[in-house]
């Protein structure tokens with residue numbers, strides 16, 4: 578039987594995309610919740626020309642737009658297939674079987690999956706819902722021989738965020754031990770905290786970002802890496818000839834040049850966060866999350882969150898129910914425009930009123 582090359586482990590993966598109703602209010606995957614406005618959609622449709630389809634992609638203008646947005650040189654940037662693609666590129670370029678890699682847990686699932694695929698020795702940095710991670714804990718997790726620290730900042734679904742000076746301390750410590758420091762800034766535009774300035778100071782820092790979140794392009798699968806040219810050259814050597822297809826590149830260029838669309842959405846999410854905190858205040862005992870487009874909600878103890886999630890699904894509203902330690906009995910809700918949040922909060926409130934009343938009678 579033909580086997581995978583040494584160093585690779587075959588890991589069972591889900592091959593069948595989720596089936597979700599297009600009409601549902603999907604608040605379970607930290608996507609943009611509503612469509613772009615008609616004008617933006619018309620502009621995007623107008624980009625789809627014959628030559629764009631029949632010619633090999635030309636990515637120069639998309640890179641220039643990304644360079645203008647990030648204030649980094651084109652040679653310090655690499656587009657990838659989502660932040661996912663960037664994470665995989667780092668594993669396939671830098672991580673060998675047996676390498677020790679550290680990442681928080683729970684976090685974005687692909688860190689664990691790629692650790693298994695590339696046979697890395699994964700060392701989770703365990704998070705708790707009730708005590709935020711400290712710089713000292715992170716520093717202590719990096720010891721001589723650690724190959725890489727993957728560090729989402731802010732993290733999901735247990736949110737923490739470390740400041741730029743804390744990231745500097747960690748970068749310095751990793752650098753002194755020859756460890757790569759990969760900062761996953763998928764939610765950067767909601768937090769505005771970044772490690773990207775550290776690439777000038779340290780040759781071990783790699784920043785990963787996504788256009789799936791604040792830019793609202795999860796379906797296009799676009800992310801990017803910011804790092805020193807020497808690291809980008811290594812990552813680039815592994816890439817397919819065209820890291821973006823031509824249609825994607827044209828849309829990305831357009832969206833990056835119109836930052837106002839992203840900024841508007843970030844403001845919308847901020848307003849909705851305030852609204853949701855007020856609206857769910859009477860029925861929630863804890864609402865966490867300030868730096869991404871999602872919140873983690875703990876309902877008042879008499880509400881069964883699994884039953885509430887199922888009820889919401891019957892109302893065509895989908896939220897994520899977390900019930901594995903250390904996140905037990907929590908709802909993760911993606912924030913979106915006020916109207917959609919009102920619909921959600923009204924349903925939750927109605928459910929709670931009916932069920933608390935039942936409980937009391």
Ligand SMILES: Cc1ncc(COP(=O)(O)O)c(C=O)c1O
Nearest residue numbers: 659660661685729763787789800
């Ligand atoms: C921390 C983190 N990193 C990366 C990703 C993947 O983003 P993308 O859609 O760009 O692959 C996610 C998606 O939820 C995430 O939460």
